[in-house]
Amino acid sequence: MHNNNQKNKLLTTVYLLPTVVILLVFMIIPIIYTFYLSFFDWNLIAPNKNFVGLENYITIFTDAVNRKVLMNTFFYIILLLILNFIVPYFIAIIVQFFIGKMKGPYKVIFFIPSIFSLVVGAMLFSWIMNPVSGPLADVMKMIGLSIPNWTNSGGMAIVIVCLITNWKVFGYNFVLLLTGLGAIPKNLIDAAKIDRIPKWRVIWNIVLPLNKSIALYVWQIVKLNRTPCIKKLQRL
Known part of the structure; x- marks a missing residue:
């Protein structure tokens, strides 16, 4: 028995190595x-590095x-967290526990944008939000208002970039979260x-903890989806 345990530990070490x-x-x-280099003034080419401390x-x-x-970047991450994680999670909970029926159409409607390229979404939003000739600008002109040039406005540009990203991945995150909620044992909900x-206690004390693994997975997806737009935000 002792030899078997040692053999298993050795195999585990070999597999993980x-x-x-x-x-x-x-x-x-x-x-x-990289952390070590952060204390130096160096252009990555010069043979000598000058220590500059903090x-x-x-x-x-x-x-x-x-x-x-x-x-x-911080503003973008917060907005992306709200739009791509909290909002689809909230809607998935409503569909699963308060609507209950017609879940299939909701999945299809929300998931359709996910099959389109992000480039297509960016072009579509750029056309809709065009402050001069876009359809939204035409509608605003009818009521005597106008759209600001959002490409030159830091805060509004970040919101538009978040909306474009959200339009693309919202349905995918929604379907994942709704599927996870549907996998929760029904007998627990019935017992409650x-x-x-109260339903809010069932959701808080039973549903959210049991759906934690799917929620963490979607959280990781949201974190990965924020990286392609960071360089754009640096120019705003």
Whole structure:
């Protein structure tokens, strides 16, 4: 028995070793080395590196351009979190536990934009939101209003970029969350109904904890979807 345990531990170590080596070489060591380089003034070419201590960090948080980049990125991430995670989660809960019927059409309607390219979505939104000749501008002109040139407005441009990204991935996140909610054992929900537990407590104490794995997966998707637009935000 003891020999079998040792053999299992050895096999586990052998199986995990390639992954550990890859993580060390391509992730952990580069991160540590990058942190080390952050204390130097170096152009990556010169043979000598000048130690500057915390000067690089001070510059990041005191420079006006860097502060604007950080604020734009933070604002974008918060909006993306709300639009791509919280809103589809909220709608999925309503469809699953308050509507109950016709779930199929909801999935189709919300998922249709996911089959289109993000480039198509960007072109579509650019046309709709065109402040001069877009259809939304024409409608606003009829009621005596106008659309600001959002491409030159930092805050509004971030909102539009978030809407374009949300239009593309909202349906995918919604379907995943709705599927996860549908996999929760129905007997638990029925038992809570018999005990006359309020629906909000059922959702908070039973549904959300049991659906945590799917929620974390969607959270990771939202985090990955934010990266393609970061460089755009830096120019706003």
